[in-house]
Amino acid sequence: MEAASADGDLLLRELALAANQYSSLEDASEGTSGQDFEVLYNHGLVLQELAGKVPAGSPEQLQLLKQACELYGSAAAARPSSAPVLYNWGVALADMGRLLKDSQPEEAMSCLQQASQRYAASLDLQPGSPQALNNWGLVLQEMSLLAGSAAEREVLVGYALEKFRHAVRLRPDFERGAYNLGTVLYAHAATLQADLASQLKAGRLTSGDAATSRERNAREARLRALFGAAAQYITLAAALQPGKDIYRRSLAVVRPLLPLPFLRAGYLTAPAAATLGGPCETWRREWFVLDGDSLRSASALESSLAGAAAGGLTGSAPTLRIGHAVGQVPLEVPLESLLGVRRVCDPSLPEGEAIWLSLSRPLSASGAAQRPHVAALAGGQHDPTGASAAPPCCCVWLVADDADSADAWADALLLAHHVVASRGADTLAEALLPLGGGGGAGGSRRSGSSGGAVLGPDR
Known part of the structure; x- marks a missing residue:
């Protein structure tokens, strides 16, 4: 000393x-x-x-x-x-x-x-400086804490999230950006949760009429999505830097908020595997799960596991989760085959927010008969974002229900792929292990409650 x-x-x-x-x-x-x-x-x-x-x-x-x-x-x-x-x-x-x-x-x-x-x-x-983007995001988040209204706070938090996302998409190994993205989402969700609890305590949003129930359920669903996304980013940061103490401690707080044993679970609209790349693709809205191995349409067992682990807040409406049918070939994207992940806008796709995956190999034999715009990519054209790159062997389009969900899916795929490629699938699998029955399908959990723990930023 x-x-x-x-x-x-x-x-x-x-x-x-x-x-x-x-x-x-x-x-x-x-x-x-x-x-x-x-x-x-x-x-x-x-x-x-x-x-x-x-x-x-x-x-x-x-x-x-x-x-x-x-x-x-x-x-x-x-x-x-x-x-x-x-x-x-x-x-x-x-x-x-x-x-x-x-x-x-x-x-x-x-x-x-x-x-x-x-x-x-x-x-x-x-x-393209990830550290400058990270610091800018932290400043915007701190400005949101001093904002004069909830609307201003919401806008500033949104801008902060944009900066962190830009940083991690530029550099998937930039664990600090992923961690801060998670902590800002967590803090924002906790603030919204406190606002909702205050309104419920005051007798608002407690009426049984249909409009009030819809508003309450929508707000609770958003809280689940925000807390789940926060847990996803903090988990990925901890997998990128397993030895960092602040990441390990924060992971212990948010692990019960994950849909264990998966990193992420939710609905995506995707082409049926049997029709992938064919002239008449059949699109289905199915329940997907992501772990250290792949993104895939969930089986009945996987749907039940993810649903039990990612249960809703008290009083929320149950959600029917449907993966692929028995006997149906599931769509599965191995993480090791990913070459790139981007958010795109393509009016030819089903309604929603699109994600474009470039792959090192076709997912199935039917992938050889690609759609016209996929064939153009294979012929050396630019990708949908306009960036020049080596032509991938195959592409897959997925459609999320909303922009927040699409961003979270895209980042989860990009960062999980980087973790697996740089540190191996075991690193991510270890981060997703339930500890002491506190999370996952078999453990009790509290949606969004951290027992008073505060997740601090990593500057």
């Missing part, structure tokens, strides 16, 4: 010395044609790092961050094309917002709004 304290004191002295040296260089350059960009930027970095070493929440910490922001502003004026300056300026502003959120919420919101603008400008100059 004494050695660690001595090392910390030495680092503080070194940072303070560096800050003084940069300040002297800035003083020496006054009156010249312009201040040196590198001096301004590095001085800001030193002050920002120094702010992280002083007592949290102290006036000194806030003052150091303000000074760092001023230096980043001068550096950005000297070199407007520097994405790192804008990024670190956003980090400092976000840190200021967190320090002020309890004592000065209006000032905190202003800092967070400015941080959001800096991250946006940084990404304009350097598109």
Whole structure:
């Protein structure tokens, strides 16, 4: 402990010395044609790092961050094309917002709004930075906590989720984005659950008329979907980084919310396997399950397992779950055969929100007789999103009921494939094991209740 304290004191002295040296260089350059960009930027970095070493929440910490922001502003004026300056300026502003959120919420919101603008400008100059997208998402989520209305909060949370999704779709190995996507979904679901409980306690939404029952059931169904999606992303983050303590502890909280032994379960409209790729495909809305092996139309047993594990909130209406019929060949997509997953818009498909899967091999012999637009892809054309890529051997289109469900399915497939390809199917299977009877088909569960646990962000 004494050695660690001595090392910390030495680092503080070194940072303070560096800050003084940069300040002297800035003083020496006054009156010249312009201040040196590198001096301004590095001085800001030193002050920002120094702010992280002083007592949290102290006036000194806030003052150091303000000074760092001023230096980043001068550096950005000297070199407007520097994405790192804008990024670190956003980090400092976000840190200021967190320090002020309890004592000065209006000032905190202003800092967070400015941080959001800096991250946006940084990404304009350097598109495709997962960490910038992740930080931007966290800032938007923190802004939602200071929002003045439920509608504004909903919009800001939606924007935050977009940033995290963009990050993980750019980099499926970016476990931090997957984890934060899960924690933001979880926190939002918990807020909506508290709102619903408050209304029920006040006697609202308790009437037995059809309209009130539909509204209550719809809100409860949305809560189940949000909590299930949150659990999915946190599970995938834990599978990507099994050794990270915060992921393991968060997984213990959300594991009972999964449709164990599966990562995800729900309805998808898909072509019947026997007609896949043929001239007259037959589309069916069926119950699908996803685990470490494949995405597949569920058997009767799998439907019952997923249904028992992912039971509804108290008072919710039961849902009929139908997979493939007995004797019918199920549609099954092995995770190892996935080449890509994208959300697409194709008006020729059944009504809903479409997902496009590119595969390394046909799913069946009938896959050789592909549809015209699949044959075009095999001939070397672009994929439906316009991106140029090596032609896959086969493609499958799936249709979800709504956009949120389609996004969750697409991300689950993309990230689960990456986990299996990089770490093996056993890693994901281990994350999906019920612990102590607390989840899965055989255990008791509470929809959305975490027993007071708080899932913190991973910055």
